Amino acid sequence: MAERTDHDVDVEVLVIGAGVVGVYALYRAIDAGFSARTLEAGDGVGGVxxxxxxxxxxxxxxxxxYGYLFSKELFEDWRWKEEFATQPEIESYLNHVVDRFDLRRHIHTGQKVASAVYDEAANVWVVTTEKGDVVRARWVISATGGLSVPHYPELDGLDDFAGQAHHTGAWPHTPVDFAGKRVAIIGNGPSGAQLLPAIVDVVASVDLYQRTPTWTTPLNNGPLTDERHRWLNDNWETVVKVLSTSPSGFLHEPAGKFSTADSPEQRQAFFETMxxxxxxxxxxxxxxxMTTNRExxxxFCAFLAGKIRSIVQDPVTAERLIPTDHLFGAKRPPFxxxxxxxxxxxxxxxxxxxETPIVRVDATGIETTEKHRDYDIIVYATGFDFGTGALTRMGVQxxxxxxxxxxxxxxxxxFGGFSAHQxxxxxxxxxxxxxxxxxxxxxxxxxVDWITATIVYAREHGFDVFEPTAxxxxxxxxxxxxLAPKSIFSAEHSHYYGANVQGKPRKFLLNPGGRPKLHDMLGEMSSTENYTGAFRKKVVNDAHH
Incomplete structure (x- = not known):
C-alpha cells in the first residue's frame, strides 16, 4: 500500500520504542499505509x-x-530452540522480524525522547530527542512498556562502591566475568532468581539479599521438539484463535474443574501435577x-512450602525462603x-x-545491621518503576x-490502559x-490492533483527532x-501497586478485569456513538495550506 503523506508533519505515526510492542506498532502503521518512524533509546531493537x-x-x-502472530510464514519459518527461549535468541528473533519485513530503515536508534509536547493549534505532537532532533507527528504511539525504567534500591552509598555494579535491567553488552568473584545479588524477583543458579557454580561466593520471599516455582523448560514444532504449524489457525481470545493468552489447557470436585488426597496429587x-x-x-478461594x-501454598523444605537442606534458610505475607499469585511469581x-x-x-537490613553500600561492599561483607560485584535485581516510569519521565505535555x-x-x-483524556x-x-x-x-x-483500527477510522472519516472523553x-x-480489591494481584506491597519505588503512590497498575474486560469495553466503545464522540476535526488556521 502506498504511503500517505501529510504536509503538516514529518511523519504521520511516530512510534517510541522498538521492543516487542513497538515493532508490532510500526509494522501495523506501515501496513495500513501511514508514513511511520520509530525512535529507540537503545542502539538496537528488542526493548526489554x-x-x-x-x-x-x-x-x-x-x-x-510470546512471538508475533500476524504472519503464518514467520511463525512456521522461525524455529525456537527451547520452550522458553533465552535473551540472545529472543533478540535474534526480533532483529529477524525487523529485517524480514523491511522495518529497520524506519527505526532510528540511539534516540532517547526528551519531550513530547502537543501543539493544540496545529494538532501536532512535537517530539524532541536528547540529541536535539525534532519530529512533528500527527499520531504518537509510545510503546515504552511497563518494564523499561530500572529501579535502584534507595540505599546510602550506592555510588561509593569501587567494584563492578550492574542492574539486571541495564546489563552491559560485554560479558561480566563472575569466575572466582565475591558477588551480591540484591533482589529475589524473576531476574535475581534466574541469575543465582546461572553463576553459583563459578563464583567464589554469592549472597542473595532478600527483602520479601516470593512463591518461586520451576519453569520446567525443555527443548522445542520436532514433534511440537510440527504440531504448532499444523494447528496454526487453532493456535492463533486460542492465543488471540483466551483470557490468559497462553495455550495451556485449564484444569476444567473446581477444587470441590476432588478429595484432599486428590488435590495433593493435582498440586504435584501443577x-x-x-x-x-x-x-x-x-x-x-485457585485465584478466588482463599482456603x-x-x-496450595502449604504444598509449595513443603516443596521448599524438601529441597533446601538448611532448615533455617528454607523457612526464610517461604512467603508468609501473600498468597500464590498475589505477587508476580518467578518461574x-x-x-x-x-x-x-x-x-x-x-x-x-x-532480619538484618542494609545500612549502606561503601567502597568495598555492603554493611548490614549484622556485619560488613566485601564484594567484587554487586547486582541490583530490584525491578522497575512499573507501569508509569517511562511515561512520566518523557516530558509528555x-x-x-x-x-x-x-x-x-x-x-x-x-482509558483502556493505552490512552487518556487530554x-x-x-x-x-x-x-x-x-x-x-x-x-x-x-x-x-x-x-495496538485497536489503535491501528482507530487511526484508520479517523483517516477514512475525515477526523484528525482522537481523544477519550472524560x-x-x-x-x-x-x-x-x-475490581482491583478482588484481583489475585492485590498485594499492596507489590510492584503492581508501585510499592517497590519509595514515594510512589499506591495505585493498582494492572487491569483487574483482564483481557475479557478490555475486549468488552473496547467493543462497547467501537459499536456505539461513544466511539465517534472521541473523534473531532482539527481546528487550525489553514491559511498556510
Missing part, C-alpha cells in the same frame, strides 16, 4: 530484550506464544477457584530452574533483609496544560492498566477501582 541480557535471562511465557506444569501453567492450568490457595537447589551449594548464602509528570503524581488515569492522538500500549496478568505481548498487541476515562477507571 535488548537491555536485560544478564546470564539466563529468558522468557517464562512459551516462546511461540508443580511440574510449564511456567504460568501453575496459574492458568490450576483449579478454577484453597492457602492449601525458574534450580533456584532453591542453589542454596545447597557451598558458595550461596541467603541474607534476610527483614498534552492539551490544556496537562503535564504527565504532575498529572499522574497521585496515580495514572487513562492526550489527543497519543497512545501508550502496555502502559499503566495495560496488562491483565496474562501473556503480556498478546494483551498489548490487542491494544466519561470514557471515568468509566474505565471506575472498573479498575471496583
Amino acid at each position: 530484550w535488548y537491555w536485560n541480557r544478564y546470564p539466563q535471562a529468558r522468557f517464562d511465557s512459551e516462546s511461540y506464544t 508443580w511440574k506444569a510449564p511456567g504460568f501453567g501453575k496459574l492458568t492450568m490450576n483449579y478454577y477457584d 484453597l490457595n492457602l492449601e 525458574v530452574a534450580d533456584y532453591f537447589e542453589s542454596f545447597n551449594k557451598p558458595a550461596a548464602s541467603l541474607i534476610a533483609l527483614r 498534552g492539551r490544556e496544560g496537562l503535564d504527565l509528570s504532575k498529572g499522574w503524581e497521585d496515580g495514572p488515569a487513562d 492526550l489527543p492522538n497519543f497512545f501508550f500500549p502496555g502502559g499503566p492498566h495495560g496488562a491483565g496478568g496474562g501473556n503480556y505481548p498478546r494483551y498489548s498487541q490487542d491494544q 466519561a470514557h476515562q471515568d468509566a474505565w477507571m471506575s472498573m479498575i477501582e471496583t
